[in-house]
Amino acid sequence: MKSWRLLFLQGFLRYTVAHCRFVRQSLSNIVNRCQQNDTRWPNKNTHIFGFILFCSFLFFWEPNDSPGIIQESPILKGHPLRRFHSLAATAFFVSAVLPVAAQTPRTKPVTDSEVASITRDAILIDTHDDITSKTVDGYDIATPNKRGQTDLARMKGFLGAEFFAVYVGAEYVNGNHSANRTLQMIDTTRTDIIAAHPNDFVFATTADEIVAAHNQHKIAALMGIEGGHAIEDSLRLLRDYYALGVRYMTLTHFNTNNWADSQGDFEDTKVKHHNGLTPFGKDVVREMNRLGMMVDISHTADKTFYDALEVSTAPIIASHSSCRAVSSHTRNMTDDMIRALAAKGGTMQINFDCAYLSQRYSDAAKPIMAELRPRFMEAMKMEDPVARDAAIEKLQEESTAKLPPATLADVVAQIDHAVKIGGIDHVGIGTDFDGVGCVPAELSSYDKFPVLTRALLEKGYSASDIKKIYGGNLLRVMRAVEQHARELKSTPPIESNIGK
Ligand SMILES: [Zn+2]
Numbered sequence: 007m008k009s010w011r012l013l014f015l016q017g018f019l020r021y022t023v024a025h026c027r028f029v030r031q032s033l034s035n036i037v038n039r040c041q042q043n044d045t046r047w048p049n050k051n052t053h054i055f056g057f058i059l060f061c062s063f064l065f066f067w068e069p070n071d072s073p074g075i076i077q078e079s080p081i082l083k084g085h086p087l088r089r090f091h092s093l094a095a096t097a098f099f100v101s102a103v104l105p106v107a108a109q110t111p112r113t114k115p116v117t118d119s120e121v122a123s124i125t126r127d128a129i130l131i132d133t134h135d136d137i138t139s140k141t142v143d144g145y146d147i148a149t150p151n152k153r154g155q156t157d158l159a160r161m162k163g164f165l166g167a168e169f170f171a172v173y174v175g176a177e178y179v180n181g182n183h184s185a186n187r188t189l190q191m192i193d194t195t196r197t198d199i200i201a202a203h204p205n206d207f208v209f210a211t212t213a214d215e216i217v218a219a220h221n222q223h224k225i226a227a228l229m230g231i232e233g234g235h236a237i238e239d240s241l242r243l244l245r246d247y248y249a250l251g252v253r254y255m256t257l258t259h260f261n262t263n264n265w266a267d268s269q270g271d272f273e274d275t276k277v278k279h280h281n282g283l284t285p286f287g288k289d290v291v292r293e294m295n296r297l298g299m300m301v302d303i304s305h306t307a308d309k310t311f312y313d314a315l316e317v318s319t320a321p322i323i324a325s326h327s328s329c330r331a332v333s334s335h336t337r338n339m340t341d342d343m344i345r346a347l348a349a350k351g352g353t354m355q356i357n358f359d360c361a362y363l364s365q366r367y368s369d370a371a372k373p374i375m376a377e378l379r380p381r382f383m384e385a386m387k388m389e390d391p392v393a394r395d396a397a398i399e400k401l402q403e404e405s406t407a408k409l410p411p412a413t414l415a416d417v418v419a420q421i422d423h424a425v426k427i428g429g430i431d432h433v434g435i436g437t438d439f440d441g442v443g444c445v446p447a448e449l450s451s452y453d454k455f456p457v458l459t460r461a462l463l464e465k466g467y468s469a470s471d472i473k474k475i476y477g478g479n480l481l482r483v484m485r486a487v488e489q490h491a492r493e494l495k496s497t498p499p500i501e502s503n504i505g506k
Contacts, residue, residue, distance in 0.1 A: 116463045124469045125459045129166035129220045130452070131477035133230065133254070133355045133434065134304075134326035136171045136441030142194040143391045148203060153399055155439035158206055160451035166477055167216045167226035169325065170195040171441065172252060174233040176261035185243055188236040192229060192250050200227045211251050213484040216477075230302060230325055233259035234266055234290065239504040241293050253484070254300035254325060257287070257310060264504055265290060267307035269336045282309035286504045288317045293500045295320050298491030300483065303327075303347075304337070304357075304436070311343055320490040321351035321483045326436035328362040329423045332416075335362050341427045348428035351486060353479045355436030356420050360412035360444035363420055367412050367444070374405050402443030414448040418461050421475060430471050434480045 137156040141147060151157040161168070172191040178184040200207045208219045210226035219226035229250075234257045237243040244255070260270025262277050265287035271277045283291065291314050294301050301322040303311040314322060324347065330338035339347070339354055347354055360367040378401055385397035424433040439445065448457050455476075462472050 116460050120463065120469075121456050121460045124463070124472055125164065125456045127469075128459075128473040129216060129477040129481070130164060130455060131167040131169070131216065131434065131480045132165060132439070132452070133169045133323065133436040133480060134171055134232075134357075134441070135168050135437060135439045136173055137439070138170045138191055138194050138199070139173055140395070140440065141198040142190055143395070146202070147199055148206075151440070153403075155437070155445060155451045157451075158203065160453040161225055162206060164452040164455050165225050166220045167210065167228060169228045169230045169254065169436075170199065172229050172231040172236070172247075173441070174231065174236045174259070176233070176235070176259060179235050179261070179263075182238060184233075184235045185238050188231060188243075188247065189250075192247070192252065195227065195229050196251070209251065211253055212488060213481045216481065216484075228253050230254035230256065230300075232256045232305075233261070233263075234287075235259075235261065235263040237290070239264050239286070241289065241500055241502070244290065244293055244299075245297065245499065248297045248299050252299065254302045254323065255294065256302040256304050256306075256325060257283075257290070257314060258306050260305060262307075267310045268305055269307050270305065272307050272336070279307075282307065282313035283317065284504075286502060288313065289500050289502045291317045292319075294318075295487075295490060296494045296497055296500065298488050300487050304355075308336075308340070308343065311339075312346070315346055315350055318350070320487045321353075322347065323352050323480070323483060324354040324436075326355055326357040326438045326441075328357045328359075328420045329427070331427075332420050332423050333362055333365045333368050335368055338362055344424060344428040344432070348432035351432075351483065353432050353434045353483050354424055354428065355434040355480070356417065356424060357442075358412075358417065358437045358439070358445040358449060359442035360406075360409070360416075360446070361442075363416040363446070364410075364412035366410050370409050371405070374408055378405055406444045409444070411444065412446050414446055414457060414461055417446060417449060417458060418465060421462070422465065425471075425475075430474055431479055431482070433475050435476060 135156055137145075137147060137151070137154065140151075140154070145151070147156065148158045150159065172188055172195065174184050174187045174191065178187045196209065200209045206225060207227045208215075208222070208224045210216050210219055210228050216226040216228075229252045231247060231252050231254070234255060236247070236255070247255070257266045258268035258270070260268055262268045262271050262279055265280065265284040267279050267282055272279070280287070287310075291301050295318055301314055301318050301320070302325040303314050303322060304324045304327045306314070324339060328335075328338045329344065330336070330340045332338075337357075344354060357363070361371055362368075382398065382401055385394060385401060388394035388397060421433060437445070439451070448454060459472055462475070463469075467475075
């Protein structure tokens with residue numbers, strides 16, 4: 007071995023020993039990220055890194071000294087590029103160290119102005135808010151909502167777009183009132199929220215309209231139906247809802263309907279299940295693709311999720327679901343589901359319900375909820391909606407007071423897990439505000455999002471990562487769904503019905 011090579015080897019070994027712990031950490035970080043398909047370390051860099059690593063090793067060894075395949079390699083014999091080996095080795099370190107450094111939790115303090123500018127510039131899109139269940143009974147969103155999370159004062163300046171839930175309870179199936187309720191929920195969004203507050207909300211149905219509203223400092227108001235029974239087994243109704251502005255539909259709520267299994271009653275043997283989606287259910291997904299309505303699999307049984315993912319020719323979403331590996335509730339998604347959703351370009355939107363966020367809370371809640379269930383059932387039967395909501399809220403407060411609350415750290419842990427499994431391009435926010443009994447106190451409304459921005463920055467997320475999580479990823483999915491519908495424009499409407 008020539009002396010300059012020995013010198014280089016010596017330097018290499020010294021560097022490695024001196025930075026042994028750092029190198030070991032860096033390498034295990036790289037291996038972990040590769041195994042978890044973590045796109046926070048962009049794939050392009052992975053390839054560049056691999057290429058440079060390969061070159062540095064090729065150039066590092068003198069062919070005559072090295073064994074086996076390298077010795078035989080015709081590429082190396084007298085190749086002029088070999089003289090650049092030290093340059094390549096240096097590049098190896100730079101390429102290895104830079105991306106790793108970018109991932110490690112930052113030590114530089116996060117400033118208030120940094121938090122403010124990222125939160126302001128990001129278009130925060132919440133894909134699920136249930137305040138419509140109150141506005142439909144007369145609540146004005148401009149008045150303070152003392153018990154809940156959603157009101158205009160706390161949305162303004164923080165929220166870019168809201169998907170108001172067109173939530174249709176399972177009770178409307180009896181007597182075929184689901185369509186009637188759906189239309190009332192659409193109307194409360196359009197009349198009581200958007201039309202009543204034209205300076206604050208703007209009706210939107212596309213990704214471009216969300217961006218335009220953000221530029222005008224208004225909140226884009228969109229709609230997503232929750233509960234596929236809303237279409238009363240009719241693709242005509244599905245098309246009507248699209249025409250009225252609905253841009254996603256959750257295939258089921260807690261109830262299995264005539265064409266899709268729900269997670270909520272999956273163990274109830276009295277309910278007729280279908281093993282996922284029926285042939286008509288698959289047509290519902292196809293018609294949603296054709297229209298340009300996002301397919302939402304929150305609340306569905308796992309098999310329904312996989313069926314929808316297989317049938318859909320556009321990316322799909324989970325509008326308000328968290329990770330089952332972090333909190334084992336079946337409303338949450340398994341790692342395998344997260345990977346599959348991400349592979350198809352979709353996004354999962356982290357739900358802020360304490361039980362979905364935190365295993366600790368979920369475990370403690372089970373016996374308490376079992377104890378309170380008879381009183382909840384009594385309250386649900388109350389005729390007067392105002393008295394009913396007050397009774398339910400009182401019971402929720404009673405149960406929440408006895409439980410270890412979920413925290414900001416739980417939200418960060420959920421986001422972090424979703425990012426590790428699905429990648430930074432496939433995670434978003436679906437708070438479920440005003441639809442759940444408990445959310446972390448530190449994130450009790452939209453005006454608290456700077457706290458989350460700070461926590462994510464401290465965890466090592468970049469400004470661009472945070473903007474993707476807050477809304478960039480959802481905009482990408484919307485655009486893909488819109489584009490796909492344009493491509494299917496000449497395809498005729500699907501005319502199948504539940505009987506076929
Ligand atoms: Zn829900």
